[in-house]
Amino acid sequence: MEEQVAAYVAREYKQPLPPPPSEAGLPGILRKNLFATPFDAIVTVVLGLFSVWAVWKLVQWGLTTAVFTGANREACLAGEGGAVGACWAFVRAKFGQFVYGLYPIGQRWRVDITLLLLVALVLPFAIPRVPYKRLNVILLVVVFPFVALVLLTGGRFNISGGWVAFLFALAAFVSAVLAAGNAAAVPRLLKAATAMAVLSLAFLLASNIISSARVDLLAFRFSLLSLLALLAALASVVASLLSVRGTERTGAWTIRVLIPPLAVAAIIVLLSGDFGLTHVxxxxxxxxxxxxxxxLTGIAASLPLGILLALGRRSHLPAIRLFSIIFIEFWRGVPLITVLFMSAFMIPLFLPDGVNFNQLLRALIGVALFSAAYMAEVIRGGLQAIPKGQHEAAQALGLGYWQMMRLIVLPQALKLVIPGIVNTFIGLFKDTSLVYIIGLADLLGTVRRGFSDPNWITPTTAATGLVFAAFVYWVFCFSMSRYSIYMERRLDTGHKR
Known part of the structure; x- marks a missing residue:
């Protein structure tokens, strides 16, 4: 006799059972994460009591017993049997100095306009859905720096002939590099353009060693050697223009080659013009x-320089690779304090006659070069993470080196190293406090100078000022960190784990 097997077949979807009462709700979360074992319970209680005590002390110091108003130190001194916490009256009285330094009070509206322009350009750039990104980038990277420079300084720079020749020599190099990007350009003329650009820099270096007669030309005073440097730079630009004539899309390539010298001419006119502003x-x-x-200058300069150095270190050309390696290893092997001292005292020794940088500009150059070396290694890590098949696929499509890097490799590499890039930016922002050692009063330096004001010397003044400075640094650094996390999540399209 056959046995019959009973079977049960569900005819509808069964709802999931509720979790055990011990694992649900707030009690379950606390038990699982904080009181899972006796040791966890002890650690939770001890750290909880310490956190409550620390928070209460901070609230008591910063709010309960703090002083928010007052005209001088008397308001922040403890009364009879009383204890005074933070002296926020000191921060309130010195707030203008902490933001503007010794900038004239009647001219501080120029700083406010500059900051408003910066915010108005950065916010649309940072929000992905805002249109006209290319125009935004041009305004932020190309136009805004010079508008800010004129607003903050007042313009009317006394530009010497050495400066004019130096800027045109750099423009000649850029024009020669752009012309070399045209595969149909005349090689002989490209070599002539490069040689004239090198000769221009050689004349500038010689003008720093050899004294020569002075020549006035177009409201600028040149030494004879710096004038020869200018003529060599202009000849280099002409050779670059001739090298792209008769090639495909001659007009477009001519515009590319002319952009650097025209930009330099516009910069010189802009900086030497009189806009009716008081010079500060x-x-x-x-x-x-x-x-x-x-x-901001260090961030804006270090990223493109870091990309070029990272590409140069991976280049197959020995000279470019060796130069990139030496540059990166030298700047990474020197402390930033030493770099700031070198930039403050040694840069003038290498400049041609008539070219000079003020102390702030020297610090900007040192910080940018120092940060670029670290940025290069971060980006090189991203480049090494890109599979070789991506390069081979780009080459199979007929893309050139720069097209491959711009369209295929760099977008993927930069996306992978967003945390490292932002980490370098955050470190750079905090390292700006070191410029105080070469006489520049940054935020922390200005706060420290306020401690020596006899009208505000109290036992809590220093602590209050340092807490204020720390909070400002934290706001900027935390904002960059959160934005980087947002961009990581937005761009995380193919590396899920």
Whole structure:
């Protein structure tokens, strides 16, 4: 006799059973994460009591017993049997100095306009859905720096002939590099353009060693050697233009080659023009203004320089690879304090006759070069993470080296190293406090200078000022960190784990 097997077949979807009462709700979360074992319970209780005590002390010091108003130190001194916490009256009285430094009070509206323009350009750039990104980038990277420079300084720079020749020599090099990107350009003329650009720099270096007669030309005073350097730079630009004539899309390539010298000419006219603004020298700048100028300049300059150095270190050309390696290893092997001293005292020794940088500009150059070396290694890590098949696929499509890097490799590499890039930016922002050692009053330096004011010397003044400075640094660094996390999540399209 056959046995019959009973079977049960569900005819509808069964709802999941609720979790055990011991694992649900707030009690379950606390038990699982904080009181899972006796040791966890002891650690939770001890750290909880310490956290409550620390928070209460901070609230008591910063709010309960703090002083928020007052005209001088008397308001922040403890009364009879009383204890006074933070002296926020000191921060309130010195707030203008902490933000603007010694910038003239009647001219501080220029700083405010500059900061508003910066915010108005950065916010649309940072929000992905805002249109006209290319125009935004041009305004932020190309136009804004010179508008900010004129607003903050007042313009009317006394530009010497050496400066004019130096800028045109750099433009000649850029034009020659752009012309070399045209595969149909005349090689002989490209070599002539490069040789004339090198000769221009040689004349400039010689003008720093050999004294020569002075020549006035177009409201600029040149030495004879710097005038020869200018003529050689202009000849280099002409050779670059001739090298792309008769090639495909001659007009477009001519515009590319002409952009650097025309940009230099516009910069010279802009900086030497009179806009009716009172001149404010950079030695009066200070506080948050200097911190933002140094940090933003270092960030804006270190990223493109770091990309070029990373590509150069991976180049198959021995000279470019060796130069990139030496540059990176030299700047990474020297402390930033030493770099700042070198930039402050040694840069003038290498400049041609008639070319000079003020102390703030020297610090900006040192910070940018120092940060670029670290940025190069971060980006090189991203480049090494890209599979070789990506390069081979780009080459199979007929893309050139720069097209492959711009369209295929770099977008993927930069996406992978967003945390490292932002980490370098955050470190750079905090390292701006070191410019105080060469006489520049950044935010921290201005706060420290306020401690020596006899009207505000109290036992809590220093602690209050340092807490204020730390909070400002934290706001900027935390904002960069959160934005980098947002960009990581937005761009995380193919590396899920």
């Amino acid at each position: 020298p950079t030695n009066l700048w200070g506080g948050l203004l200097v911190t933002l100028v140094v940090a």
